[in-house]
Amino acid sequence: MSAVILAADDIQVAQNIGFGIIAAIMVIGALKVVTSKNVVHAALSLVLVLSGAAAQYILLGAEFVAVSQILVYVGAVMVLFLFGVMLTRAKLGKETDLDQPKAWLGVPVALLMLGVLAWVLIDGFQDERLPADATSKAAVEISDSVLGPALVPFLALTFVLVAAVIGGIVLARKD
């Protein structure tokens, strides 16, 4: 069945195979994040997942988003994450107390997220398709839409981030 889909005329075989391989790596990485017995290994698997997302963006022709993904998640968030982990607890080898007895609660949350995201994507794009010769959008267009039609959600997001930063400072301050 899947071979038939891959061989259809308007399907790009190489891109689909690439997508499949990267998606498989991402899924395995994501499973490793939650099953790994070592905090640093889990974090490194997360790096794999996030880089895989960047690679998928490139396959979709969204180079700017892909680069932002690398810059923000791999270059900054994960480095800070590892930095924090290594400063506090980062034993080499296996750790025993990493499992949470309530870990099963994550399963319904994950399924809910999957449902919501799938619904948003399917509802938002219907059966629209990326043209085969799609070129990446120029950064100018993206900035124009961020500072134009999408200005209000953009500002709302910045407010959320500022609130998070202030919350972090309040929690970290002892006096």
Next chain:
Amino acid sequence: MIAVDLPYWAQSLLRVLGGTVAVLLPAGTIVYLFLFKMMSFMQSRLGPMEAGPYGSMQLFAEVGKWLQKEDIQPENADKRVFKIAPLVVLVSTFLLVAVVPFGPDAYFTDFEAGIFYALAVSSVSVLGILIAGWSSANKYSLLGGLRAAGQLIAYELPMVLAVIGVVIQAGTMNLNQIVAAQNAGSMFGWDGLGNPYVLTQFVGFVVFMIAIQAELTQAPFDMPIAESELVSGYMTEYSGFRFLIFFIAEFATVGVFTLIASVLFLGGWGVPFAWFGWESLGDVDNWMNVVGPLVMITKMLALSGIVMWVRFSYPRLREDQLQRFAWKVLIPVSVVNIMVTAILKVAF
């Protein structure tokens, strides 16, 4: 424009070969010219003299020595991560060189958001350094890795902010367009020198050079590998060809960063377009694809000479001095630079 049409595999092969040369050649040149010779002369000694004329083959001897050494891993090390770490650092260097243009058509990719991409992949090397320090199972290594991460995060910010001034002035993030914008420009109507941004963005240039000095962990910013405190920081447990990979990555990154600095501030591969009556990127003659890389290498050697000169001249900064300098001096200065550039850009 070049009229040869190569098949895809030949293009890919050429790119891989070109990338390897563009990473290894600057690294070797910088090590021999500056690390071996300039440092020796500054310390009133001759440096390597035996292997080849003026010791110019010394590098091959060193590489041979490292390659034949035993591949030692500490007993308690996290073996897999320990092996991957140097490769992550080296891969980040190779990814970095992919967007550097060496001529009107002599580039690996003509990436729309080129400089943004360069800043993004350069931050990946921190990851390699961190896991190298952690997986070595050595307190000195871990401390070195943590110091490196703290320093690289702190100095990445002024580097990005310094670049924004150039991007505002050029109106593009494509490195080839930035080169063209500088060489096609003019200063008050005089176009004999083009308009290299080192003049208009001098503050940005100084901030960028200081930031890359820190990003490259060259003295006075060599806290992460401070040999009098931490043996050799995150590289302590590495020997043989894994150390060689770290060593190559360090000096290749010096080369690539100074190449990027020369593109951003010194006009890159170009000569002022007015000299030959070119108007824009499309008019540039084909021979620039050969001369361009030479122009680039010259500018790169000048800039990396400055980096190395500073490295050999100044003592190491303390951790608190280093952090204070980044957050309280460099970042405010570069933010002011961005605001002034933006105001002038709108005003003119």
